[in-house]
């Protein structure tokens with residue numbers, strides 16, 4: 110039933126939500142609405158920079174656990190109110206922005222660490238926990254989570270799960286979807302479910318993987334068992350300079366058939382001369398690559414030998430360990446204001462992934478497409494997550510502030526156009542809509558272009574689980 | 588709102604930056620997105636762009652304890668404490684200070700302390716009287732100890748007596764200005780309090796500052812305000828550490844294992860971290876919480892508990908959780924404000940809170 114919200118009904122709903130989560134955890138204050146309307150998405154930041162207010166939620170709720178989430182979702186379903194889940198707002202795709210108003214559900218009160226289990230090697234926590242906090246909990250018992258995205262300090266466990274995030278040591282330890290054992294999820298109808306107690310099984314499809322990457326459109330993940338690892342006895346770094354990226358790809362593919370380093374980062378020439386020169390101090394032409402390998406000391410010795418032998422075959426110049434160590438120390442520095450692109454620049458990271466044989470082609474095609482269609486844009490990239498079969502390109506466009514329209518709608522148009530061009534080019538050459546930042550509102554329109562009729566699987570899930578369409582509307586193309 | 592160019596620049600950098608999201612003691616305790624440096628900056632930037640009214644963000648501006656954890660964590664050196672305090676001042680000038688803050692400011696102006704107190708408890712009055720004579724050393728107790736934690740003030744005096752120190756305690760202490768600085772920032776009234784206080788302190792050779800908040804004010808903020816302190820101003824902890832070194836304070840191991848709660852004013856602002864540890868180690872076995880020294884997490888205070896008591900309880904509980912995570916059940920404090928705040932939830936959390944003075948006096 111369609112209806113129009115009115116003051117009376119709003120007041121009624123508010124009391125119900127207050128009853129569900131406690132009055133102090135339910136807000137209609139301007140500061141809470143504004144704070145939850147701007148995430149790390151460039152468009153939301155630009156909008157605010159121009160002095161405009163982004164779409165805001167009508168009510169912000171902060172539940173304490175799955176039971177309270179369940180109550181909120183039942184109320185939302187009854188009144189057919191949109192519910193947008195917000196972790197820490199560190200997402201880059203506008204996924205957490207309540208574009209349709211309604212209820213904004215912030216997960217950060219669900220930040221408890223329930224158990225640090227060194228037998229099963231996991232931490233059970235509320236998904237509102239900032240990832241750094243569970244890293245601290247792991248460190249307290251001499252372990253580590255080995256999930257080190259640049260947003261470790263500013264994104265939640267739930268956010269990383271919802272966007273299928275990734276950290277810098279992923280090549281050895283895996284992506285977030287490899288990091289989780291069991292999860293607790295509240296379905297849109299308020300039912301609380303648990304996924305399988307172990308992630309590897311033959312008891313049907315993997316329920317975890319239905320919710321990981323679903324961006325709050327199919328349910329709210331409230332608890333997760335996140336894997337922890339022994340701290341490596343040794344972590345070593347080695348920097349290399351390849352003459353070009355092709356050699357680096359061949360060398361890396363061969364290396365990955367032999368062992369898995371933890372960090373592998375290959376910078377294109379543009380990034381080698383800009384970022385790397387600025388932060389790491391390398392001032393040479395070519396493609397800089399940084400590799401880290403870690404674990405038991407004896408293994409590290411052997412791996413180092415294999416690495417040096419393999420890369421030598423492909424003409425890589427060994428730059429020693431200094432650059433890599435410096436990069437490791439500075440890896441988060443890149444993201445602070447003053448080091449990072451910032452408004453008034455217009456920018457975006459169009460990460461995509463593909464098997465070897467396609468990934469380099471994608472890089473060149475995207476570079477050409479962006480630079481010819483948008484001559485005002487600079488295109489730089491690095492390749493930072495590697496598998497035996499392929500790699501991810503982290504390519505960025507940057508438009509100087511002077512070339513960005515002052516009018517917010519015109520600036521939005523430019524941003525949209527560059528994104529559409531970049532992602533369509535990636536898709537045309539065998540890539541995907543996104544590697545690890547997710548889809549959000551930013552790329553929803555391109556999901557059908559990637560999936561074609563396969564999209565009906567997602568749509569079917571959505572219709573069944575969320576028949577009223579209340580969960581994070583207009584995200585993920587659903 | 589008219590803001591200094593410097594603050595505007597910091598606001599416009601922080602407003603879209605998430606990097607210190609994990610570090611705010613208030614944000615971590617409440618789980619509220621608004622309790623972050625970036626949210627505060629975003630709010631102020633929208634006020635500067637006339638997209639929201641100053642009065643609509645002021646509650647949040649007063650939810651910051653100005654502990655500087657974000658400033659310390661920021662590799663670029665942006666300073667949310669600076670723009671937060673400046674916004675408090677602007678709000679005061681525009682009469683947009685929240686109603687529940689106004690009485691605290693009025694109290695500061697009328698009585699020198701935010702609590703509006705004029706009398707100290709009888710036992711403390713007696714003890715102070717015994718130290719009324721002018722000596723070279725002044726023990727400056729501060730408003731929190733005098734008016735809100737009389738037992739702690741008594742113990743602070745007792746420890747110095749035990750060491751045979753000759754010292755003065757003032758019957759009426761001037762306000763250090765630190766509470767006004769917190770409430771309205773760099774107003775003329777704040778500076779006037781500081782000048783008045785400095786004048787009194789300068790009558791002594793050495794001033795021992797019991798409260799780390801006052802220590803921060805006298806040793807650091809006064810310089811920023813251009814107020815001169817000629818007296819040798821020392822923190823209570825560094826003074827005690829010297830007494831131990833000189834053999835004037837008897838030490839004895841208690842058999843306890845404890846962790847130490849670094850007051851941020853000492854560890855971050857004054858870079859004093861080891862003196863208190865030397866004292867603690869003279870009486871107990873010292874373990875460390877994960878976030879210690881300059882990384883310390885603020886554990887609450889008395890002033891903010893006047894207007895957000897439930898949040899301060901959450902803050903204290905979270906710090907106790909940090910101690911428990913490393914297996915520690917006893918937390919030693921060096922700040923009367925943190926002592927009071929932690930103590931308020933200690934029983935509920937099944938945890939023991941003792942001050943440095945408790946440790947020394949046994």
Ligand SMILES: Cc1cc2nc3c(=O)[nH]c(=O)nc-3n(C[C@H](O)[C@H](O)[C@H](O)COP(=O)(O)OP(=O)(O)OC[C@H]3O[C@@H](n4cnc5c(N)ncnc54)[C@H](O)[C@@H]3O)c2cc1C
Pocket residue numbers: 148149193194195196197198199200201203204205216236237257258259260263264265266267268269270271272273274275276277323324325326328329330331444545546547549581584605
């Ligand atoms: C400085 C910086 C660096 C970054 N670097 C990396 C990086 O190295 N690797 C990487 O992977 N990402 C990176 N990101 C992106 C960002 O950290 C991730 O997208 C992260 O997943 C966002 O988490 P969040 O808690 O901030 O989520 P939010 O932005 O709040 O939400 C993201 C999406 O997840 C949904 N969601 C949140 N919590 C839940 C839940 N419990 N259940 C269901 N849905 C939920 C929201 O509805 C939204 O759709 C970076 C971001 C920043 C700001």
Ligand code: SF4
Pocket residue numbers: 445446600601602604605606607608624625657658660661662663664665666667
């Ligand atoms: S203080 Fe630094 S880390 Fe924190 S929001 Fe500001 S710029 Fe970011």
Ligand code: SF4
Pocket residue numbers: 610611612613614622623624650651652653654655656657658667668
């Ligand atoms: S000064 Fe302390 S309380 Fe204020 S925003 Fe920074 S970390 Fe949070």
